[in-house]
Amino acid sequence: MKPHKIRIAIYPGSFDPITYGHIDIIKRACFLFDKVIIAVAVNPQKSPLFSQEERVDMIEKSITEFSGVQVDSFHGLLVEYAKEKDATAIIRGLRAVTDFENEMQMALVNRKLDENIVTTFLMTHDKYSYLNSSIVKELISLGGDAKCFVPLHVNKRLIEKLRKQ
């Protein structure tokens, strides 16, 4: 019998910061893959609120309940990073139809670059279908409460960053 090849997936994103929507996708990806690598994209053209180290740290603190999940960061092309890690899949979360156009473009470009890496779309729980990191940042900066959208330690860091005078 052939030995079972472990299935590795990359879950890439900005994660600025991680939300319960991302965590929901990570949980679903764990059902499908032996190993899930959450990969924080380092894009010199973007200026995220949190540094690469802060984003990685917040993710690590948010995923302690899952096994087979690692956190890392990457520069440059996602498919190159995925190949380096021996991954066969890229995970992306879909919330609503508005996500679809961008996601399809990205998936098709990535497929053109390497057709052996399969983009896999997972649907978030409907309770997170309207959630993204930007809306959480706006909510916190305007004095709102985001405890139902992000883990407590992330909520605390957001308050420290966005409400300090």
Ligand code: PNS
């Ligand atoms: O959380 P985001 O911002 O929607 O994530 C987008 C991300 C980081 C997955 C995407 O921009 C990406 O893959 N960046 C790496 C550069 C790359 O490979 N681009 C794809 C060629 S179209």
